[in-house]
Amino acid sequence: MIKDAVTRRPAGLRLFQCFLRRDAAAAVKRRSSRYAPALFVALLVAISFTTLGRPEFAQAQNQTQAQNREQLLREINAGQLQDAVLLGQRSVSRWPRDAQFRHYLGVAYFKSGDLKQAQEQIGRARELNPKDYSTRYDLGLVYLSQTDYAAAADELNAAIKIDSSDALAHVLLGRAYLNSNRSLQAIDEFKTALKIDPAIKLGHYHLGFAYFSLGRNDEAISEYMEELRRSGENAVVLYALGHSLVGSGKYEAAVTYLQHDTELDADNPDVWYDLGKALALAGQSAKAEPALRKAAELSPKDPSPHYQLSRVLEKLGKTDEARSELEVFSDLKKAQPASAGMATGRDH
Helix, strand or coil, rough: CCCCCCCCCEEECCCHHHHHHHHHHHCCCCCCCCCCCCCCCCCCCCCCCCHHCCCCCCCHHCHHHHHHHHHHHHHHHHHHHHHHHHHHHHHHHHCCCHHHHHHHHHHHHHHCCCCCHHHHHHHHHHHHHCHHHHHHHHHHHHHHHCEEEEHHHHHHHCCCHHHCCCCCHHHHHHHHHCCCHHHHHHHCCCCCHHHHHHCCCHHHHHHHHHHHHHHCHHHHHHHHHHHHHCCCCCCCHHHHHHHHHCCCCHHHHHHHHHHHHHCCCCCHHHHHHHHHHHHHHCCCCCHHHHHHHHHEEEEEECHHHHHHHHHHHHHCHHHHHHHHHHHHHHHHHHCCCHHHHHCCCCCC
C-alpha cells in the first residue's frame, strides 16, 4: 500500500477493497465455511515494452532519485500501469537497494495482475526495510490474493505490530485466519476492527460470516442485521442473512429477505435456490417450484435445485416430473468431482 507524499496512511492498494466485496459475495455463494479464493486479480494483456523509446522515459534517465519516485507514484495513481512498470524496472536497476522503488514496482505489478512479480518486488522491499508498515501490509494483500493465507497472516500480523490502528488491516487478518480454519482468532480481529472503526464497510458482515462458519447462526443473523442497518441494502449481506435464517429454521423471515434479494441480484442462482428451499420448507410448494426452476436455469450444472425441485413436485402431485428431476439430480451429482461434499457445502 503506497503512502502518498502528504499523509502516513497508505493510498496505493486501496482498490483491494473491491476485492473484499467481490470475494465476500463469492464466499456466500459457495456456501462454505471458508472464504472463496481470490477473485480480485484478472490477468490483463501482457505488458508491452514499446514505450521504452518514448521521450518521457529518456527524460527519466536524467531525473533524480526523488523525481523518479514521484513520477512513478503519479503513474501508478493515474492507472498508467505499463509506464509505471517500465519506469519502476529502470529505477530498481539504477537504485537496486531503494526499498520504495521495489515497493512501488510491486504495486504496479499487483494492479496489472502480475502477482508473482508483485510478490517478488514487495518481498525484496521487505528485506530492505522490514519495519515499514505499508510494505508488510501490501505483501499480506498479495499473499491473500494468492490464497496463501498462512503467509498473509504472518505479514498482516507484522504490519499490525508496527501500527495497530488500521481497522482494515484487522479485517484482512481476520479473513486470512478464517480461511485457515482459525475462526475464533478471526472473530477477535473482526471485533478489533469494529472497535477501531465501527463504520468500516462490511465489518459486521465479516463477523457474522465467522459466526456462521462455527454454526452460531443466531449471532451471525444479528451481525448481518446490524450490517444492513448501518450500510443499507446489500445483495451479499441479504443473501447471507437469508441463508442463515433458513439454517435456523426461520423460513418465513428467510423468504422475506431472499425475495427482496432476487430483486437486487436476479441473476444469482444461489438466491433463487435458497428462496425455493425456504418456500418449500415453509409449506409453500407452489411458490417454491418457479424459484427452484429459476435456480436450475441459471446454474444448469448444479444438481441441488433439481433435488429440491423433485421433492416439491412430489408434494404437488406431479409424480412424473418429480421422477425426471431426481434423475437429472443423480446424473449431475455423478458428474461432480469426488471432493464435492465440503466444496459445495450443500445438504441438497
